[in-house]
Amino acid sequence: MTAVRHAVEDLLRELAPQVLGALVRRYGVFDACEDAVQEALLAAALQWPDEGVPDSPRGWLVTVASRKLVDQIRSDSARRRREETLALATPQAELLSHAADAVPSTDRDDSPALLFLCCHPALSPASRIALTLRAVGGLSTPQIASAFLVPEATMAQRISRAKQTIKASGTSLAMPEGADFAERLAAVRHVLYLVFNEGYTTTSSADLTAPELSAEAIRLTRMLHRLVPDDTETAGLLALMLLTDARRPARTGPSGELVPLAEQDRGRWDRRLIAEGVALISRTLPCGQVGPYQLQAAIAAVHDEAEDTDATxxxxxxxxxxxxxxxxxxxxxxxxxxxxxxxxxxxxxxxxxxxxxxxxxxxxxxxxxxxxxxxxxxxxxxxxxxxxxxxxxxxxxxxxxxxxxxxxxxxxxxxxx
The missing domain is CATH 1.25.40.10 (Tetratricopeptide repeat domain)
Incomplete structure (x- = not known):
């Protein structure tokens, strides 16, 4: 059953941004849609391990989230302002009476646009990280709070403020263009870099690493690389993550103690990740202007390819x-x-x-x-x-x-x- 639950959790993290993107594109209200998607994800996490994954898991989540969204409008009079905002995006009567039937399309994947939205320049770096992990990474607020060792209430407030900032900005779910795209792409890379680093060496924890954060950073960076395959710095960032994460199995001893690079058993390094990272940076370096992520990846590759410290x-x-x-x-x-x-x-x-x-x-x-x-x-x-x-x-x-x-x-x- 544990393996089944892990498989369901992985699937939900992959589907979370796709479902949220579908709702935001249909209803246009990021904060309300994000709340509804989180409720749908929770329902799936509770039901799917026992009842099985539906034939169309993304369609199931979109349908449930849409109904949750309407339930929020109907049942919470204190959120009437949100209802008025929704009316600007879609006729309220249609939203309330046909939500179950007029389910947003699941054919389009807006995950990349959602990732760029979560790295909006109006947000602080800490807020960008938190919102990215929740909205695009599919992690719950307790999971994010635990990873960064802050109280759940504090993280919830941070995420709530970030969502309100996005709402106030009036930004739509669309990819930025021109100079704005280049600037936002750099911000996205930086957020993913920070998430990976916190997962690889936690700043304040009883454990040396938080693997779920590094794994999520790698997953999202792969998605970003597919979006901009010719961007050499994005490729360099992915290579850096792969080459660094390859050493994770040897970084701790039997009791979780830190093992420095010079003393690590290199036979425990993940050779598959090393091969992928070396191939990626080897293709990237000759292709364009060299940037800091590519250089850091090249340094990591030199370390990973050496048989031992003396051979470095x-x-x-x-x-x-x-x-x-x-x-x-x-x-x-x-x-x-x-x-x-x-x-x-x-x-x-x-x-x-x-x-x-x-x-x-x-x-x-x-x-x-x-x-x-x-x-x-x-x-x-x-x-x-x-x-x-x-x-x-x-x-x-x-x-x-x-x-x-x-x-x-x-x-x-x-x-x-």
């Missing part, structure tokens, strides 16, 4: 980081580049770059700056100083697995000092 082509990685820096200041890029410099020119050279980064307001108290310094000091054999840096980094991180890893490093070095 660090000079190539350093050259790629040098190119990446040309796209503007990024303290995390500079931090990673310092590691590459250390691997090519020695730990002392890397530590020299870290001293230059200490004045960066984004890094000065970040645990990763301290953890990187500790690692390079360890390579130099300065075990006592390295242990102190590991302990300070452990105090500053909000990730439980990272804290345990850093403390364990400090303990090990103290035994050598």
């Amino acid at each position: 082509d660090w000079p190539q990685i350093l050259a790629l980081y040098d190119l990446l820096r040309q796209f503007g200041p990024n303290p995390m890029v500079d931090l990673n580049r310092a590691v590459a410099v250390a691997m090519v020119h020695g730990p002392a050279a890397g530590l020299g770059l870290l001293r230059e980064l200490e004045g960066d307001k984004h890094l000065t108290r970040h645990h990763r700056l301290l953890a990187t310094r500790a690692h390079l000091l360890e390579l130099l054999g300065e075990h006592k100083t390295a242990a102190d840096a590991y302990r300070e980094a452990a105090r500053r991180t909000t990730s439980t697995p990272e804290r345990r890893h850093l403390i364990a490093r400090a303990h090990r070095l103290e035994g050598r000092a």
Whole structure:
């Protein structure tokens, strides 16, 4: 039964944006339609595992959601303003009396347009992420709140405000055009990148990763890549996700402890994802202007293709980081580049770059700056100083697995000092 429920959940996540797109295109009110679709998804999640998936699951969801939408209008007098708004989009009499019969068409998939709508420029990055995961990803509010470790009520308010902002903007379910399309495409890529990163290394959790977030980011990026197959940065983003996620099985030990890249069992890496990612970035790099996602994917590919840390082509990685820096200041890029410099020119050279980064307001108290310094000091054999840096980094991180890893490093070095 567990396998059946997982299969149903996967299907519902795939269908959620298609159903919402059909309703929004028919009735024109994003917030009310989104509420109705969530109710339909919940009904399906409860019924389908026991009663079986309907012959036309998308049609079933559209029909149920349409009826839920009408029920909301009929039963909740406090939402009369929503009823008046609906009347602008479609005659109220038709909506109320023929909703069950005049079900929106399910032939058209508006998922890409919905994804762009959820990344509207009027929304904050946090709101874009939350709304994308709920409206396009099909995740429930409790699931999103749990993934980002915020109270459910807080996430519900964030999503509600985002929907009201979309409503107030008057934006229709249509793909932006021209310069607006390029700008919104960049915003969509950034949102998916942030979702993936939070899933790959959670910022504040008892677990190192949240696989459902990374998997959803990959699914949506695949959809975006199908929409714009010639966009090299979208292809680069997908390659980056695949090449990075391929290492997930080896990133944690039996008890969920963090295993750093240099110590991972590379036999546990997902070779299928690596092959797909390498092929994708290999096709993409020669085809157009190189961007930051492509360069990050290329760096990931160099790591993934090496048999072990010693066989890694660090000079190539350093050259790629040098190119990446040309796209503007990024303290995390500079931090990673310092590691590459250390691997090519020695730990002392890397530590020299870290001293230059200490004045960066984004890094000065970040645990990763301290953890990187500790690692390079360890390579130099300065075990006592390295242990102190590991302990300070452990105090500053909000990730439980990272804290345990850093403390364990400090303990090990103290035994050598």
